[in-house]
Amino acid sequence: MRNKIWLILVVCIISGNLHSQSGKITFNRKVNWLNIIKKLPYLSQEEKDRTMLVWGKDTNKGQDYILTYVDSMSIYLEKESDENFGYNWSDDPDIILRNHSAKSTKDIRFLLGKKYLIEDDMPRYKWKILNELKDVAGYVCMKAETRDTVNNIVVEAWFTDKIPFRGGPEGFSGLPGMILALDMNIDDVNIVATKVELSETPIVLPIPKKMKGKATTYQDYNEKKMKHIKLSVEGKRNPYWDVPY
């Protein structure tokens, strides 16, 4: 009997969540330069060890991003820092604006100094569902993975069906629930939800008024990025100094 009451309670909470139409999720995105450098094919073992020795102490706190969604729309933006200590640099951020019912994008992406406006179909990901569970920001998440053909790596996503919005950070989507964590190439880049605020009342998406850039498609954007990565590695230079991971 006691179990039944507990079950009803859970059902109530879950069904309550089901009605939530909007939410704001804070993600921390951390690029682990050392792990990227350790995988560069043109460095000798001694150079990798030296990098570990000198730069091994990890003080990188990462950068916060916020994913806001209402109904089928979502926007993913860099969180404005409140710790600028008297220095404020250019803030012309990448914008990932998605319409999940029309499956379309209206993204602003920077690549090699150029600003692109990508109005395109939402990228489709081939997700493989795996047998692992983990808690992220208080939600039990299931693991899925997909192949990122641009960086040529495996991306692992942790999603929860308890947040029914089928999106995630960096424009990743298509799983039966919200993606709360992404691990790119295991530990090159880790994105983890740190705060989940769900609401039943619709909130206004922080869509910038001006969204201008050179029009392009994801296919073209990805080709440019892949070409740069290939050239950089050939030229023995870390590609991710110039392009985002």
Add this chain to the structure above:
Amino acid sequence: MKKLVFLLIMMANVSLFAQKYNIKGTIQDTLNEPLIAATVMLLDMDSVLVEYTQTDAKGVFEFKGVRDQQCIIKTSYLGYFPQTIPIKHTSGNIDMGILKMEEIGKELMEIVIKEAKAPLRLRGDTVEYDASQFKVPEGSTLEDLLRRLPGLEVGQDGSIEADGKGVSKLTVDGKTFFSDDPKFAIKNLPAEGVSKVQVFDKKNEEALLTGKSSATEEKTMNIELKEEFKKGGFGKVTAGGGVESRGELKGNYNKFDSKNQFSLVGVANNTGRNGLSWDDYQDFMGANAWGNNDDYDYGFGGGNRWFGGGGGGSGLENKVSQSFFSGNNGGFPTNILGGANYNYDHKKNRVASRYFYQNTGNVKETFSNSRTFLPDFSLDNGRYELDDRKNTNHRAEFVVEHDIDSLFTVIATSDLAFVNNTNTQSGSLSIKRDANQLTSTSEFNNGSELEGQLINASMLLRKKFKKAGRAIGVNFSYLSTDVTDNQTRFSTNTFLSSSGELDSLAFLRQYNIDDLNKYVLKANALISEPLSKKFFLKVFYNFSSRNEDGQRIVNDEENQNRVTNNFLSRIYENQIQNHRLGTSLTFSPKIINVTIGAAQQVFDLNGTYRSPQADLFSGKVDNSFDVFIPYIDINANISRNTWMSADYSLNVEEPTIENLLPVVDYTNPLYIIEGNPDLLPSRSHDIGTYISHSWPSSGIRANLNLSYSYFEDQVIYKQNVDENLVTSSKPINYSGGNQFWSNAGVSFPIIRNKLKARLSAAYTGSKSFALVNEVLNTTDTRGKRGNINFDITPVDGVAIYLSANLYTSNTAYDIDKTQDQDIIRNNYNVEFNTKLGKGWFWNSSLAYSIFTNERFGIAQEIPILNMSIYKQFLKGNRGELRLSLYDAFNKNVLISQNTSPSRVFDSRTPSLARYGMLSFSYNIKGMKSSVERNNYWY
């Protein structure tokens, strides 16, 4: 459940035609209650997600129009183990019936998932998790960790049971750890190093043969260690010998893990280079190589000073880090260097400690000429000098940092140093009037034995607050040095009359003792406070007090006895105090940051000096200056690839003690220096701008720098040359001098990754003054520099580097236009490196330098050709045998040319030239071939 799946598969018939069908089922818990809103996924046979749905209020789900003939149904529900069920379609719709989901054990759910936040991996019926996520107290053993893991039982005797079965074997990273006995391992392995704990069924021989897993009673445990816990280390030794008794020996080694870093370096050679590189510096200093040298002198700027120190000719106040970056001084140097470094960094405590020993020697000859212009004649000074020096020093540095909490840090440092320098200089000089009339000659033999000690201690407190950006920093430091220099000054000076006959002779035989004790106290404080998101305030205060007491006792040798020369000897005490109180406000709207600041600085200079015979002469310096210092800095990140900055600052420098003391220095009887107690601090108004832009998609970078300084009360020298051509010089203040510097550069690929060009050009100028025999001489110098580089890497294993550096300087003297000088210094370099195959490599470089000064009749061309061939061998290219030829044309000589107000100077120092060497290197991590230049920017 397994039976159900089995039945489903058994009942299935083979279908010839792919047809659409429906799958439905009901999900219940083990108490037969329906699970509502459980997620159900339809996966293909590679587990790729095809479609998903949720169960309704009765726990029922349904997929309609499924195409895949084989697929997987996966269910998920909070707090329950996901279910994975393969489906094979034969005909018709499939009803999976009731699927029971099992609750995740409370222990696993609460401890593994919720508390440890460890991923729970499900493999069939077994569950694995990441043990590194479990928190155990520092210093815990693996045994303590295992006791915390759900599903494991550790007995009093250390025996382990997993799921009720005994663990009989334990491996670390799949390898046996000293003993197979798990009891031994779990007591000896630290818990912090463990990343994963895996438990497997120990298969018996039959199972291994048949592949059929029988129900075994025993299990194997494997411990995976964390990557950073696997110890790192690298090391290299090189030994070489060559013709002309040239030899080199070099070794370095280091070992590190996540907490400790230990390194050793040692070098002995007589090849003219100290043999240490940036890599060696980083290998030695480890995590403290960069950015750990806090700038304790708080001020307007935010930048860190990497290499502080300096501190006079004895090098006493140098830091260990400077030992790695000594320049080329020509001559025939020998080096013996060695050091040890230990860094510790764990949680709240950080320690850095290092010791360095240096024993360097250099023997060099220098031939120099200088011409000084006087209002109505010129003086040519020709000098030959043989300089032999030996320096020995020991240095130790310690830094201890402790975090009292996450916002409060204390740092204490201490440095110790001992130096011992011996030096002899012998040679001759001659002075000619108007380039042909010999007026005096001198033969000299000077010696110096210097000993010095240093103690430097500091303490820093850094407190941050919850409000980001609010901080207080306070630091104190004490520096004490003690230097004693025993000098001998022997010279024979001949003065000739205008007709060329001997006019007079002067013999100088002095034994001098120079003693200087110095101590410096410093205190600095900084408060920073963000006033709003856009305004940031800093207030700082700096105090320093430099106290010196010293004496210089000059003893003349008279009839084999030493008699103190009270005219030339002096005893002095000085105190220079400096207070600065300043503030700055930074305004940071978007893109741009503007800092405006101001400070008031007070200098207090006190000094007394006297002869050992006090009534002969004595004096006092008691000056105080008050200076207002403005500061402006603007920087902007105009776009993602455009940066610009502009700043104005006023730099004030107090006069040096040597220049302030009104004591006459007759050390060189032909060049007498006198101090000036009326000197004021010199002020330099500095303006600089910088702009850079890059086009990352095409790999182009460009930058432009401009800077201008205007000097007020600059220290210049007032010189008087008497009829015997004896120069006496005295520092005075003079305003109006200036200096500018401009530089533009661009680098771009011509063929991506194959051919790259870098071009830069600079234009510099300065206006400076000298007062000679009461006539002001204004000197204008203009310099032009052009730089062209090509990096050519056509195919892997071939690299060619071409460069040309062209420099012309033009100096104009307003009192004597006929002495205007054009100095040309051009360098052309070609470097060619290639891989020859089968482990053989070739490196070669040609540096061709041209020095020209038409007025002095100098036209010198120096080609330096170096080449080496080497072979890498042994497993992993650990060994390298190298045959090198340095300076194949035997032309090496160090040339220096410069012009200063009313003076032109040039010198030539013969240096170590052609030699060949055969060397062997062994690197425990494998040698890196050096075809392409080292790219330090990984």
